[in-house]
Amino acid sequence: MIRFDSIRVTFDGFTAIHNLDLHVEPGEFFTLLGPSGCGKTTALRTLAGFVDPSAGDVFIDGRRVTTVPSDKREVGMVFQNYALFPSMSVWENIAFGLKVRRTSGAERDRLVEDMAARVELSGDQLHKKVSELSGGQQQRVAIARALVLKPKILLLDEPLSNLDAKLRHQLRGELKALQSDFGITTVYVTHDQDEALTMSDRIAVFNKGRVEQVGTPQEIYDASASEFVCNFIGDSSSLTPALIHRLNELARRSQLDPARLSYLRVEKAALDLPGRSDHLHDDGSVTVSGRVTARNYHGQHSRYTVRLDDADIKVLVKEDGRHGPGLGEEARVRINPAHVLQYGATG
Amino acid sequence: MLRSPAVVITMTVLVWFIAAFLLWPNANLLVQTFFPDGQFTGRAVEKLMSSERAMMSLGNSFLLAVTLALTVNAVGIFIVLVTEYFRIRGAKVLWLGYATTFIYGGIVLAAGYKFIYGADGIVTKFLAGIFPDMDRTWFEGFFAVLAVMTFATTTNHMLFLGSAIRNVDFQTIEAARNLGASSWTILRRVVLPTLKPTLFAVTILSFLTGLGALSAPQVLGGQDFETITPMILTFANSTTSRDLAALLALVLGVATIAMLSVMTRLERGGTYHSVAKVAAPLQKQPIRDRGANIAVHAVAYVLFLIYVFPLTLVVLYSCMDSAAISTGVLTLDRFTLENYVRVLSQQSALKPFIVSIVYSALAAIISVGGLLFVTRLMLKYRGWLMSALEYLLHIPWILPAAMIALGLLITYDRPNPLVGGFVLSGTVVILLLAFVIVKVPFTLRMLKAAFSSVNGSMEEAAAIMGAGTLYTFRRILLPAVLPAAAAVAALNFNNLLDDYDTAVFLAHPLYQPLGLQIKANTDGGASVEAIGNTFVYTVLLMVVMGTVMYLVYGRLNRVRRSPRARRVPLQRVGGDAGTPNADLPEGATTEESSAAPLR
Numbered sequence: 001m002i003r004f005d006s007i008r009v010t011f012d013g014f015t016a017i018h019n020l021d022l023h024v025e026p027g028e029f030f031t032l033l034g035p036s037g038c039g040k041t042t043a044l045r046t047l048a049g050f051v052d053p054s055a056g057d058v059f060i061d062g063r064r065v066t067t068v069p070s071d072k073r074e075v076g077m078v079f080q081n082y083a084l085f086p087s088m089s090v091w092e093n094i095a096f097g098l099k100v101r102r103t104s105g106a107e108r109d110r111l112v113e114d115m116a117a118r119v120e121l122s123g124d125q126l127h128k129k130v131s132e133l134s135g136g137q138q139q140r141v142a143i144a145r146a147l148v149l150k151p152k153i154l155l156l157d158e159p160l161s162n163l164d165a166k167l168r169h170q171l172r173g174e175l176k177a178l179q180s181d182f183g184i185t186t187v188y189v190t191h192d193q194d195e196a197l198t199m200s201d202r203i204a205v206f207n208k209g210r211v212e213q214v215g216t217p218q219e220i221y222d223a224s225a226s227e228f229v230c231n232f233i234g235d236s237s238s239l240t241p242a243l244i245h246r247l248n249e250l251a252r253r254s255q256l257d258p259a260r261l262s263y264l265r266v267e268k269a270a271l272d273l274p275g276r277s278d279h280l281h282d283d284g285s286v287t288v289s290g291r292v293t294a295r296n297y298h299g300q301h302s303r304y305t306v307r308l309d310d311a312d313i314k315v316l317v318k319e320d321g322r323h324g325p326g327l328g329e330e331a332r333v334r335i336n337p338a339h340v341l342q343y344g345a346t347g
Numbered sequence: 348m349l350r351s352p353a354v355v356i357t358m359t360v361l362v363w364f365i366a367a368f369l370l371w372p373n374a375n376l377l378v379q380t381f382f383p384d385g386q387f388t389g390r391a392v393e394k395l396m397s398s399e400r401a402m403m404s405l406g407n408s409f410l411l412a413v414t415l416a417l418t419v420n421a422v423g424i425f426i427v428l429v430t431e432y433f434r435i436r437g438a439k440v441l442w443l444g445y446a447t448t449f450i451y452g453g454i455v456l457a458a459g460y461k462f463i464y465g466a467d468g469i470v471t472k473f474l475a476g477i478f479p480d481m482d483r484t485w486f487e488g489f490f491a492v493l494a495v496m497t498f499a500t501t502t503n504h505m506l507f508l509g510s511a512i513r514n515v516d517f518q519t520i521e522a523a524r525n526l527g528a529s530s531w532t533i534l535r536r537v538v539l540p541t542l543k544p545t546l547f548a549v550t551i552l553s554f555l556t557g558l559g560a561l562s563a564p565q566v567l568g569g570q571d572f573e574t575i576t577p578m579i580l581t582f583a584n585s586t587t588s589r590d591l592a593a594l595l596a597l598v599l600g601v602a603t604i605a606m607l608s609v610m611t612r613l614e615r616g617g618t619y620h621s622v623a624k625v626a627a628p629l630q631k632q633p634i635r636d637r638g639a640n641i642a643v644h645a646v647a648y649v650l651f652l653i654y655v656f657p658l659t660l661v662v663l664y665s666c667m668d669s670a671a672i673s674t675g676v677l678t679l680d681r682f683t684l685e686n687y688v689r690v691l692s693q694q695s696a697l698k699p700f701i702v703s704i705v706y707s708a709l710a711a712i713i714s715v716g717g718l719l720f721v722t723r724l725m726l727k728y729r730g731w732l733m734s735a736l737e738y739l740l741h742i743p744w745i746l747p748a749a750m751i752a753l754g755l756l757i758t759y760d761r762p763n764p765l766v767g768g769f770v771l772s773g774t775v776v777i778l779l780l781a782f783v784i785v786k787v788p789f790t791l792r793m794l795k796a797a798f799s800s801v802n803g804s805m806e807e808a809a810a811i812m813g814a815g816t817l818y819t820f821r822r823i824l825l826p827a828v829l830p831a832a833a834a835v836a837a838l839n840f841n842n843l844l845d846d847y848d849t850a851v852f853l854a855h856p857l858y859q860p861l862g863l864q865i866k867a868n869t870d871g872g873a874s875v876e877a878i879g880n881t882f883v884y885t886v887l888l889m890v891v892m893g894t895v896m897y898l899v900y901g902r903l904n905r906v907r908r909s910p911r912a913r914r915v916p917l918q919r920v921g922g923d924a925g926t927p928n929a930d931l932p933e934g935a936t937t938e939e940s941s942a943a944p945l946r
Contacts, residue, residue: 050807071813083804087826096822097812149812 001026007056016042018209031188033196034206076146077155084130091126097149115148156188193233227343236263240311250286254337261344266314268339272332285336306331367765369742372754380593391590408575415557418497423504429647434631444651448502450892454562454847454862458869469675487569503549511545517627551610559747596750665882669875686879699864707843710782711836714790722794744788752852778853786839797831834899
């Protein structure tokens with residue numbers, strides 16, 4: 001559906017995107033994820049036709065659109081701040097593109113009302129000013145305005161980033177539901193990993209103008225392809241060479257390379273019941289004992305820091321009423337070496 | 348950029364305007380002064396040095412500038428503190444009294460003071476009845492000019508210092524009190540230092556106001572206190588001394604530029620603004636010492652009377668018959684509307700008012716209308732050329748009005764190819780040109796801020812839906828900046844309405860604006876009717892200007908405070924540009940240095 005072919009974007013000597021190759025399937029909810037300044041928005045704007053790449057090509061539905069003006073690319077866009085026109089009513093906002101295309105009056109009325117119904121905007125709301133709508137309603141107007149032109153692709157540029165946390169959660173669901181309802185190929189830009197993991201079919205993680213990994217949310221999380229992806233998404237503890245050695249000794253099948261950078265996701269470590277330490281379980285995991293150096297209470301759970309050899313391992317423990325070990329006490333941590341993520345050169 | 352004919356036309360007009368009206372007339376002043384016959388000559392300097400009167404006026408102007416900077420600061424800081432910082436009873440009423448200078452300034456105010464305190468003034472006559480031996484010209488000369496200008500030019504303090512003090516983070520005051528500081532220490536060590544850049548700015552504006560003063564010294568200076576600008580005017584009227592006028596204008600221009608560059612330099616040093624992420628709004632401070640509290644209240648109300656007294660008398664006497672005006676009587680049975688009837692029905696009396704309104708409205712519309720396109724282009728096609736043109740458009744800001752007027756006058760008094768071989772001096776066009784020119788920098792800054800505050804994504808949203816550049820400009824950008832543009836036009840109109848300084852150089856003899864008429868009525872031989880007319884003019888001006896001010900600022904505040912505006916959770920989405928609270932972009936008032944009401 002969408003193909004970026006060796007796209008390179010430079011601004012005044014600064015290379016925002018180095019050599020981007022991406023492929024988005026029809027109907028997919030595809031997310032460009034990364035920290036600010038990583039090039040994700042530039043990639044989206046290149047697709048929209050607001051940025052001219054200095055090399056490479058963009059294809060939409062097999063057609064090369066690199067030099068095609070943005071309104072001829074059949075893409076709809078929802079902007080970060082929605083960019084609703086404040087001088088017009090909700091109805092006029094949605095009808096704007098149709099009017100520019102000189103769609104006949106009757107047809108225009110039909111299309112606008114039809115679209116408004118699909119995004120659940122009432123007739124009453126259609127004649128309000130956009131400033132009189134709530135954040136959620138404004139988002140629906142922005143989506144309706146983009147979709148009424150029947151684009152092949154919907155582009156969303158961090159549409160939830162300016163909202164407060166509660167509204168953000170609510171609109172996230174609403175947005176995803178609308179997308180699956182319309183079945184439209186969607187490219188979504190965000191810096192919020194939570195948003196990316198819950199909404200996307202596939203994610204491309206950007207860093208410094210390059211794509212570090214493309215995959216499903218689970219692939220990105222459980223099998224992060226690079227140290228950057230591992231650190232950017234989720235939370236993990238860094239394992240030291242000494243601890244890796246010990247894991248290798250205990251779990252005879254495990255052959256982790258101590259010279260590489262090693263991480264363990266916090267929820268993959270667990271506190272074991274008191275008993276025999278330093279032993280191997282049937283599932284291949286091992287129990288290692290250490291001492292609790294810190295405990296942060298979060299209500300639903302606590303986050304323990306346990307010193308194993310010279311490594312500080314973070315462990316999440318559900319606060320289900322049972323007493324965990326106290327500060328300075330011994331704690332036994334269960335780790336499966338298969339969950340350890342390793343990066344960097346060997347040797 | 349060069350493909351669009353609209354762009355090419357706008358750019359051509361812009362470059363021509365800058366060359367013909369901003370650059371050449373002022374450069375020509377230099378040429379006329381130092382190269383009158385194509386060769387360098389210092390004759391103008393020699394003439395100036397040998398003219399005792401001219402040298403005296405130079406000295407007087409600098410004396411006025413320095414003392415005015417001191418007195419305006421003293422009064423200005425005091426009135427801002429009592430209206431914004433200290434808890435004073437009746438602060439709102441006091442504020443209204445001090446704020447009269449917003450709608451009552453310039454030649455109108457100078458004339459008002461003369462009618463009241465001058466040799467034939469109402470108060471002087473009254474006093475002379477009690478003390479027959481008193482000096483009837485007591486309100487004349489340096490002291491009178493300084494007093495009038497001090498109370499007339501605190502407008503800048505109310506605008507800039509007032510807004511700066513409202514932005515002081517109240518938490519810093521509470522923190523200081525918590526650390527044991529007294530009220531006085533807090534004011535001196537915590538509050539005033541954060542106001543430093545604003546204080547520098549208003550000091551320099553006051554200095555420049557004193558330096559370029561025209562109407563007050565002309566009306567109240569008398570024989571013994573002449574200053575530069577009236578002198579320029581006198582010299583400009585005779586061909587043989589025009590070089591002298593040009594040289595004095597240059598001196599004024601150089602001094603202005605020097606002071607403004609000092610101001611910019613001072614503003615750059617240091618962090619004065621609040622570093623707080625969440626600043627708390629200022630709460631008024633009680634004066635705990637009882638004696639000090641009484642003294643401050645007393646001074647505040649005495650100042651209030653000084654501000655309001657002349658104005659009140661003007662309003663009251665505008666409703667008195669001629670005999671009452673000439674004898675200084677104020678009784679209810681002399682109440683009449685004959686002055687108003689006369690001004691509004693007699694063509695000769697109404698004409699100056701109409702002339703002023705037409706000139707001001709045209710200039711306001713032309714400056715805003717033209718610059719709407721220019722500003723849009725400047726923001727769309729950035730580059731060194733646009734930056735250079737933008738800087739050049741600020742020329743009228745750094746030059747005194749008298750210099751601009753004189754430059755136009757002596758440049759276009761003969762056929763000039765820059766204006767199609769026409770002579771402009773003496774025509775009705777030249778004053779309109781000057782009005783437009785002096786309004787260019789303020790208008791440009793305001794419109795630029797208005798365009799910049801428009802959410803850039805809206806243009807892209809329109810583009811992605813297929814709207815063309817002109818359609819986007821017409822349907823999206825123009826509606827978004829129109830409230831701001833209308834407000835700027837209204838302020839321009841207000842500011843030009845009582846203009847005297849430009850008109851006195853350039854006005855057509857048959858189409859004299861109000862400022863000139865009022866000045867003429869202050870000259871000794873004016874009839875009682877003329878004085879009555881002036882009172883009516885003053886009242887009408889205040890009504891018009893007050894209404895405009897209310898429409899621009901009053902409505903703005905009301906919208907800002909309306910509960911609905913706050914309730915809408917996503918106000919920045921479109922709200923910025925759409926609701927009328929964007930009428931005036933942030934910092935609107937800080938840009939209004941050209942509004943110094945009395946020069």
